[in-house]
Amino acid sequence: MSQDCLFCGIVAGDVPSAKVAETDTTFAFMDIQPGSDGHLLVVPKSHSTDLCDIPPADLADVAIESQxxxxxxxxxxxxxxxxxxxxxxxxxxxxxxxxxxxxIPRYRDKGKDRLRLPFAPGVRGEAELIEDLAVSMRSALEDR
Structure with a gap:
Protein backbone atom coordinates (compact mmCIF):
# COMPACT_ATOMS: atom_id res chain seq x y z
CA MET A 1 0.00 0.00 0.00
CA SER A 2 1.13 3.50 -0.80
CA GLN A 3 0.57 6.18 1.86
CA ASP A 4 -0.38 8.88 -0.66
CA CYS A 5 -2.51 6.75 -3.00
CA LEU A 6 -6.25 7.43 -3.13
CA PHE A 7 -7.08 3.90 -4.28
CA CYS A 8 -4.89 2.31 -1.59
CA GLY A 9 -6.92 4.38 0.89
CA ILE A 10 -10.15 3.04 -0.61
CA VAL A 11 -8.90 -0.56 -0.46
CA ALA A 12 -7.83 -0.05 3.19
CA GLY A 13 -11.23 1.40 4.08
CA ASP A 14 -9.75 4.77 5.03
CA VAL A 15 -11.46 6.56 2.13
CA PRO A 16 -15.20 6.01 1.62
CA SER A 17 -16.38 4.24 -1.54
CA ALA A 18 -19.43 2.48 -2.93
CA LYS A 19 -17.99 -1.03 -2.83
CA VAL A 20 -19.22 -3.46 -5.49
CA ALA A 21 -17.08 -6.58 -4.97
CA GLU A 22 -13.94 -7.82 -3.28
CA THR A 23 -11.71 -10.85 -3.80
CA ASP A 24 -8.46 -11.83 -2.08
CA THR A 25 -6.52 -9.70 -4.59
CA THR A 26 -8.99 -7.18 -6.08
CA PHE A 27 -11.42 -4.49 -4.99
CA ALA A 28 -14.21 -3.05 -7.17
CA PHE A 29 -16.05 0.20 -6.48
CA MET A 30 -18.21 2.75 -8.27
CA ASP A 31 -16.46 5.60 -10.09
CA ILE A 32 -17.44 8.98 -8.59
CA GLN A 33 -17.00 10.65 -11.99
CA PRO A 34 -18.93 8.15 -14.13
CA GLY A 35 -19.02 8.22 -17.90
CA SER A 36 -22.19 6.15 -17.80
CA ASP A 37 -24.63 4.77 -15.27
CA GLY A 38 -22.87 1.90 -13.52
CA HIS A 39 -19.29 2.95 -14.41
CA LEU A 40 -17.00 1.29 -11.88
CA LEU A 41 -13.35 0.54 -11.23
CA VAL A 42 -11.54 -2.70 -10.45
CA VAL A 43 -8.15 -2.34 -8.75
CA PRO A 44 -5.53 -4.72 -7.42
CA LYS A 45 -5.27 -4.57 -3.63
CA SER A 46 -1.48 -4.37 -3.96
CA HIS A 47 -0.26 -1.02 -5.21
CA SER A 48 1.00 -0.90 -8.78
CA THR A 49 1.40 2.41 -10.56
CA ASP A 50 0.18 1.42 -14.02
CA LEU A 51 -0.01 -1.24 -16.72
CA CYS A 52 3.79 -1.34 -17.05
CA ASP A 53 4.23 -1.84 -13.29
CA ILE A 54 1.53 -4.37 -12.34
CA PRO A 55 2.66 -7.99 -11.82
CA PRO A 56 1.12 -10.42 -14.33
CA ALA A 57 -0.83 -12.33 -11.67
CA ASP A 58 -2.47 -9.13 -10.36
CA LEU A 59 -3.26 -8.04 -13.93
CA ALA A 60 -4.91 -11.40 -14.60
CA ASP A 61 -6.96 -11.17 -11.39
CA VAL A 62 -8.16 -7.65 -12.27
CA ALA A 63 -9.05 -8.75 -15.81
CA ILE A 64 -10.98 -11.80 -14.59
CA GLU A 65 -12.90 -9.78 -11.99
CA SER A 66 -13.62 -7.06 -14.59
CA GLN A 67 -15.05 -9.69 -16.92
CA ILE A 104 -18.12 1.04 -18.29
CA PRO A 105 -21.63 -0.15 -19.14
CA ARG A 106 -22.82 1.31 -22.43
CA TYR A 107 -26.41 2.20 -23.32
CA ARG A 108 -28.32 3.20 -26.44
CA ASP A 109 -30.19 5.58 -24.10
CA LYS A 110 -27.80 8.55 -24.03
CA GLY A 111 -29.46 9.76 -20.83
CA LYS A 112 -27.56 6.91 -19.15
CA ASP A 113 -24.39 7.11 -21.27
CA ARG A 114 -22.29 10.26 -21.55
CA LEU A 115 -19.22 8.82 -23.31
CA ARG A 116 -18.21 9.61 -26.87
CA LEU A 117 -15.42 8.10 -28.97
CA PRO A 118 -12.16 10.07 -28.78
CA PHE A 119 -11.19 9.03 -32.32
CA ALA A 120 -12.93 8.61 -35.66
CA PRO A 121 -13.66 4.92 -36.32
CA GLY A 122 -13.80 3.92 -39.95
CA VAL A 123 -10.90 6.20 -40.97
CA ARG A 124 -8.22 4.00 -42.49
CA GLY A 125 -4.63 4.57 -41.46
CA GLU A 126 -1.67 4.79 -43.82
CA ALA A 127 -0.80 1.22 -44.85
CA GLU A 128 2.96 1.79 -44.98
CA LEU A 129 3.02 3.33 -41.49
CA ILE A 130 0.88 0.49 -40.11
CA GLU A 131 3.28 -2.10 -41.56
CA ASP A 132 6.36 -0.21 -40.28
CA LEU A 133 4.88 -0.08 -36.78
CA ALA A 134 4.06 -3.79 -36.91
CA VAL A 135 7.63 -4.62 -37.94
CA SER A 136 9.16 -2.49 -35.17
CA MET A 137 6.95 -4.07 -32.48
CA ARG A 138 7.51 -7.62 -33.76
CA SER A 139 11.26 -6.98 -33.67
CA ALA A 140 11.13 -5.59 -30.12
CA LEU A 141 9.01 -8.54 -28.91
CA GLU A 142 11.34 -11.09 -30.52
CA ASP A 143 14.35 -9.48 -28.79
CA ARG A 144 12.81 -9.90 -25.31
Missing part, protein backbone atom coordinates in the same frame (compact mmCIF):
# COMPACT_ATOMS: atom_id res chain seq x y z
CA UNK A 68 -17.16 -11.21 -14.13
CA UNK A 69 -18.66 -7.82 -13.31
CA UNK A 70 -19.07 -6.81 -16.98
CA UNK A 71 -21.14 -9.93 -17.68
CA UNK A 72 -23.58 -8.93 -14.94
CA UNK A 73 -24.02 -5.37 -16.27
CA UNK A 74 -26.24 -6.68 -19.06
CA UNK A 75 -28.75 -8.36 -16.73
CA UNK A 76 -28.47 -6.13 -13.67
CA UNK A 77 -28.48 -2.71 -15.36
CA UNK A 78 -29.79 -3.54 -18.83
CA UNK A 79 -26.54 -2.45 -20.49
CA UNK A 80 -26.39 -2.72 -24.27
CA UNK A 81 -22.61 -3.14 -24.21
CA UNK A 82 -19.57 -2.77 -21.95
CA UNK A 83 -16.17 -1.13 -22.39
CA UNK A 84 -13.12 -2.16 -20.40
CA UNK A 85 -10.60 0.67 -20.32
CA UNK A 86 -7.19 1.15 -18.78
CA UNK A 87 -5.27 4.40 -19.09
CA UNK A 88 -1.48 4.05 -18.71
CA UNK A 89 0.32 7.35 -18.15
CA UNK A 90 -0.73 10.96 -17.82
CA UNK A 91 -0.83 11.50 -21.60
CA UNK A 92 -3.19 8.51 -21.89
CA UNK A 93 -5.62 10.15 -19.40
CA UNK A 94 -4.46 8.29 -16.28
CA UNK A 95 -5.34 10.52 -13.32
CA UNK A 96 -4.87 8.16 -10.35
CA UNK A 97 -1.54 6.36 -10.41
CA UNK A 98 -2.71 3.03 -9.00
CA UNK A 99 -3.50 0.54 -11.77
CA UNK A 100 -7.23 0.34 -12.41
CA UNK A 101 -9.61 -1.07 -14.96
CA UNK A 102 -12.70 0.93 -15.84
CA UNK A 103 -15.78 -1.25 -16.37
Missing amino acids: RIAKQAFDVWGADGVNLLNCCGKDAWQSVFHFHMHV
Whole structure:
Protein backbone atom coordinates (compact mmCIF):
# COMPACT_ATOMS: atom_id res chain seq x y z
CA MET A 1 0.00 0.00 0.00
CA SER A 2 1.13 3.50 -0.80
CA GLN A 3 0.57 6.18 1.86
CA ASP A 4 -0.38 8.88 -0.66
CA CYS A 5 -2.51 6.75 -3.00
CA LEU A 6 -6.25 7.43 -3.13
CA PHE A 7 -7.08 3.90 -4.28
CA CYS A 8 -4.89 2.31 -1.59
CA GLY A 9 -6.92 4.38 0.89
CA ILE A 10 -10.15 3.04 -0.61
CA VAL A 11 -8.90 -0.56 -0.46
CA ALA A 12 -7.83 -0.05 3.19
CA GLY A 13 -11.23 1.40 4.08
CA ASP A 14 -9.75 4.77 5.03
CA VAL A 15 -11.46 6.56 2.13
CA PRO A 16 -15.20 6.01 1.62
CA SER A 17 -16.38 4.24 -1.54
CA ALA A 18 -19.43 2.48 -2.93
CA LYS A 19 -17.99 -1.03 -2.83
CA VAL A 20 -19.22 -3.46 -5.49
CA ALA A 21 -17.08 -6.58 -4.97
CA GLU A 22 -13.94 -7.82 -3.28
CA THR A 23 -11.71 -10.85 -3.80
CA ASP A 24 -8.46 -11.83 -2.08
CA THR A 25 -6.52 -9.70 -4.59
CA THR A 26 -8.99 -7.18 -6.08
CA PHE A 27 -11.42 -4.49 -4.99
CA ALA A 28 -14.21 -3.05 -7.17
CA PHE A 29 -16.05 0.20 -6.48
CA MET A 30 -18.21 2.75 -8.27
CA ASP A 31 -16.46 5.60 -10.09
CA ILE A 32 -17.44 8.98 -8.59
CA GLN A 33 -17.00 10.65 -11.99
CA PRO A 34 -18.93 8.15 -14.13
CA GLY A 35 -19.02 8.22 -17.90
CA SER A 36 -22.19 6.15 -17.80
CA ASP A 37 -24.63 4.77 -15.27
CA GLY A 38 -22.87 1.90 -13.52
CA HIS A 39 -19.29 2.95 -14.41
CA LEU A 40 -17.00 1.29 -11.88
CA LEU A 41 -13.35 0.54 -11.23
CA VAL A 42 -11.54 -2.70 -10.45
CA VAL A 43 -8.15 -2.34 -8.75
CA PRO A 44 -5.53 -4.72 -7.42
CA LYS A 45 -5.27 -4.57 -3.63
CA SER A 46 -1.48 -4.37 -3.96
CA HIS A 47 -0.26 -1.02 -5.21
CA SER A 48 1.00 -0.90 -8.78
CA THR A 49 1.40 2.41 -10.56
CA ASP A 50 0.18 1.42 -14.02
CA LEU A 51 -0.01 -1.24 -16.72
CA CYS A 52 3.79 -1.34 -17.05
CA ASP A 53 4.23 -1.84 -13.29
CA ILE A 54 1.53 -4.37 -12.34
CA PRO A 55 2.66 -7.99 -11.82
CA PRO A 56 1.12 -10.42 -14.33
CA ALA A 57 -0.83 -12.33 -11.67
CA ASP A 58 -2.47 -9.13 -10.36
CA LEU A 59 -3.26 -8.04 -13.93
CA ALA A 60 -4.91 -11.40 -14.60
CA ASP A 61 -6.96 -11.17 -11.39
CA VAL A 62 -8.16 -7.65 -12.27
CA ALA A 63 -9.05 -8.75 -15.81
CA ILE A 64 -10.98 -11.80 -14.59
CA GLU A 65 -12.90 -9.78 -11.99
CA SER A 66 -13.62 -7.06 -14.59
CA GLN A 67 -15.05 -9.69 -16.92
CA ARG A 68 -17.16 -11.21 -14.13
CA ILE A 69 -18.66 -7.82 -13.31
CA ALA A 70 -19.07 -6.81 -16.98
CA LYS A 71 -21.14 -9.93 -17.68
CA GLN A 72 -23.58 -8.93 -14.94
CA ALA A 73 -24.02 -5.37 -16.27
CA PHE A 74 -26.24 -6.68 -19.06
CA ASP A 75 -28.75 -8.36 -16.73
CA VAL A 76 -28.47 -6.13 -13.67
CA TRP A 77 -28.48 -2.71 -15.36
CA GLY A 78 -29.79 -3.54 -18.83
CA ALA A 79 -26.54 -2.45 -20.49
CA ASP A 80 -26.39 -2.72 -24.27
CA GLY A 81 -22.61 -3.14 -24.21
CA VAL A 82 -19.57 -2.77 -21.95
CA ASN A 83 -16.17 -1.13 -22.39
CA LEU A 84 -13.12 -2.16 -20.40
CA LEU A 85 -10.60 0.67 -20.32
CA ASN A 86 -7.19 1.15 -18.78
CA CYS A 87 -5.27 4.40 -19.09
CA CYS A 88 -1.48 4.05 -18.71
CA GLY A 89 0.32 7.35 -18.15
CA LYS A 90 -0.73 10.96 -17.82
CA ASP A 91 -0.83 11.50 -21.60
CA ALA A 92 -3.19 8.51 -21.89
CA TRP A 93 -5.62 10.15 -19.40
CA GLN A 94 -4.46 8.29 -16.28
CA SER A 95 -5.34 10.52 -13.32
CA VAL A 96 -4.87 8.16 -10.35
CA PHE A 97 -1.54 6.36 -10.41
CA HIS A 98 -2.71 3.03 -9.00
CA PHE A 99 -3.50 0.54 -11.77
CA HIS A 100 -7.23 0.34 -12.41
CA MET A 101 -9.61 -1.07 -14.96
CA HIS A 102 -12.70 0.93 -15.84
CA VAL A 103 -15.78 -1.25 -16.37
CA ILE A 104 -18.12 1.04 -18.29
CA PRO A 105 -21.63 -0.15 -19.14
CA ARG A 106 -22.82 1.31 -22.43
CA TYR A 107 -26.41 2.20 -23.32
CA ARG A 108 -28.32 3.20 -26.44
CA ASP A 109 -30.19 5.58 -24.10
CA LYS A 110 -27.80 8.55 -24.03
CA GLY A 111 -29.46 9.76 -20.83
CA LYS A 112 -27.56 6.91 -19.15
CA ASP A 113 -24.39 7.11 -21.27
CA ARG A 114 -22.29 10.26 -21.55
CA LEU A 115 -19.22 8.82 -23.31
CA ARG A 116 -18.21 9.61 -26.87
CA LEU A 117 -15.42 8.10 -28.97
CA PRO A 118 -12.16 10.07 -28.78
CA PHE A 119 -11.19 9.03 -32.32
CA ALA A 120 -12.93 8.61 -35.66
CA PRO A 121 -13.66 4.92 -36.32
CA GLY A 122 -13.80 3.92 -39.95
CA VAL A 123 -10.90 6.20 -40.97
CA ARG A 124 -8.22 4.00 -42.49
CA GLY A 125 -4.63 4.57 -41.46
CA GLU A 126 -1.67 4.79 -43.82
CA ALA A 127 -0.80 1.22 -44.85
CA GLU A 128 2.96 1.79 -44.98
CA LEU A 129 3.02 3.33 -41.49
CA ILE A 130 0.88 0.49 -40.11
CA GLU A 131 3.28 -2.10 -41.56
CA ASP A 132 6.36 -0.21 -40.28
CA LEU A 133 4.88 -0.08 -36.78
CA ALA A 134 4.06 -3.79 -36.91
CA VAL A 135 7.63 -4.62 -37.94
CA SER A 136 9.16 -2.49 -35.17
CA MET A 137 6.95 -4.07 -32.48
CA ARG A 138 7.51 -7.62 -33.76
CA SER A 139 11.26 -6.98 -33.67
CA ALA A 140 11.13 -5.59 -30.12
CA LEU A 141 9.01 -8.54 -28.91
CA GLU A 142 11.34 -11.09 -30.52
CA ASP A 143 14.35 -9.48 -28.79
CA ARG A 144 12.81 -9.90 -25.31
